[in-house]
Amino acid sequence: MIAVDTNVLVHAHRADSPFHAKAVAVVRFLAEGAAPWAIPWSCVHEFFAKVTHPRIFAKPSEPEQALHQIACWQESPTLTMLAESTDHFTRLSTLVRAARVTGPMVHDARIAAICMAHGVSVLLTADRDFGRFPGLVARNPLVT
Numbered sequence: 001m002i003a004v005d006t007n008v009l010v011h012a013h014r015a016d017s018p019f020h021a022k023a024v025a026v027v028r029f030l031a032e033g034a035a036p037w038a039i040p041w042s043c044v045h046e047f048f049a050k051v052t053h054p055r056i057f058a059k060p061s062e063p064e065q066a067l068h069q070i071a072c073w074q075e076s077p078t079l080t081m082l083a084e085s086t087d088h089f090t091r092l093s094t095l096v097r098a099a100r101v102t103g104p105m106v107h108d109a110r111i112a113a114i115c116m117a118h119g120v121s122v123l124l125t126a127d128r129d130f131g132r133f134p135g136l137v138a139r140n141p142l143v144t
Contacts, residue, residue: 003038005125031076085117099132
């Protein structure tokens with residue numbers, strides 16, 4: 001299964017992003033396709049926080065716009081929303097130790113642990129830090 005990280009979702013939502021067209025195409029392909037795909041809930045929360053933040057965007061998305069975008073993604077019949085599993089701490093602590101995670105990178109470890117618990121094999125992300133987590137392939141769909 002393929003999962004989508006926050007940054008790809010942000011680029012797909014923000015028409016002012018230089019990666020908008022590529023990100024929209026990727027998300028549309030997944031949402032309209034027959035194969036299962038996923039978004040971790042933590043990425044949805046981060047998406048909302050980023051696109052509505054006035055210090056990130058000169059003209060941030062209105063909360064209703066961001067909520068509408070999330071609702072549209074959830075209309076995809078092949079989408080699964082991912083959350084922590086019962087063995088989350090075990091997976092997280094293993095990844096934190098293996099990748100020597102400290103500070104804010106724990107958020108990436110959390111996403112990686114959630115994805116791995118649900119059988120995600122590829123995470124679509126523009127964040128190179130995910131390459132630190134064994135067992136999860138990080139692929140940047142925004143570059144050719």
